[in-house]
Amino acid sequence: EIVMTQSPATLSVSPGERATLSCRASQSVSSNLAWYQQKPGQAPRLLIYGASTRATGIPARFSGSGSGTEFTLTISSLQSEDFAVYYCQQYNNWPPLFTFGPGTKVDIK
Amino acid sequence: QVQLVQSGAEVKKPGASVKVSCKASGYTFTSYGISWVRQAPGQGLEWMGWISAYNGNTNYAQKLQGRVTMTTDTSTSTAYMELRSLRSDDTAVYYCARVSGVLLPFDYWGQGTLVTVSS
Numbered sequence A: 001e002i003v004m005t006q007s008p009a010t011l012s013v014s015p016g017e018r019a020t021l022s023c024r025a026s027q028s029v030s031s032n033l034a035w036y037q038q039k040p041g042q043a044p045r046l047l048i049y050g051a052s053t054r055a056t057g058i059p060a061r062f063s064g065s066g067s068g069t070e071f072t073l074t075i076s077s078l079q080s081e082d083f084a085v086y087y088c089q090q091y092n093n094w095p096p097l098f099t100f101g102p103g104t105k106v107d108i109k
Numbered sequence B: 001q002v003q004l005v006q007s008g009a010e011v012k013k014p015g016a017s018v019k020v021s022c023k024a025s026g027y028t029f030t031s032y033g034i035s036w037v038r039q040a041p042g043q044g045l046e047w048m049g050w051i052s053a054y055n056g057n058t059n060y061a062q063k064l065q066g067r068v069t070m071t072t073d074t075s076t077s078t079a080y081m082e083l084r085s086l087r088s089d090d091t092a093v094y095y096c097a098r099v100s101g102v103l104l105p106f107d108y109w110g111q112g113t114l115v116t117v118s119s
Helices: none
Strands: A004-007 A010-013 A019-025 A033-038 A045-049 A062-067 A070-075 A085-090 A104-108 B003-006 B010-012 B018-025 B033-039 B046-052 B058-060 B068-073 B078-083 B092-099 B106-109 B113-117
Touching: A004 A085, A010 A019, A019 A033, A019 A085, A019 A104, A033 A062, A045 A062, A045 B106, A070 A085, B003 B092, B003 B106, B010 B018, B018 B033, B018 B092, B018 B113, B033 B068, B046 B068, B046 B078, B046 B092, B058 B068, B078 B092
Parallel strands: A010 A104, B010 B113
Antiparallel strands: A004 A019, A019 A070, A033 A045, A033 A085, A062 A070, A085 A104, B003 B018, B018 B078, B033 B046, B033 B092, B046 B058, B068 B078, B092 B106, B092 B113
């Protein structure tokens, strides 16, 4: 079973600053890695898939990189609406089996 | 537009079963799979399983094997998740999500259904 880890658990950032979130897989997931954003009381929203492809309607300030076991989500200039919890997810299995990381909370510094 | 609309909140006693529905619209139901994800209060996301709306094939999280059953009704474009032998730690918000394709993630989510297990 693939285990996903994320760091840090909490990231305190000022509006306008850059945020860098990390995700690691216990074994290679190729580029089959997604990032989701979740705000309180809402369902998660897909941000990035294929490790680096932005989902429809996602602003260009969100970017993803990495492959294999190490991945990064970068938010280039944090806006007020970006303060949320971010989860990575691997989907490198057939039949489908998905694993989420524990999440990184981005809060206001 | 794609929508997944889930059934309402449930309160169940320990040992009971719950069945949550997820009605899809705005796309061809049988062309995509559905996954179920749950989130305990203040906790992260836990994947529960997947069902193909095309042929009914399933794959469940090992932790829930034997307690969970996922089904679909293609005549009404509705997916169902039944969880049996409920325990207090099954208290969570349960989400359905559309799997966007083979080796692809979840592109649309339902609004969530709170299931509370309490004596």
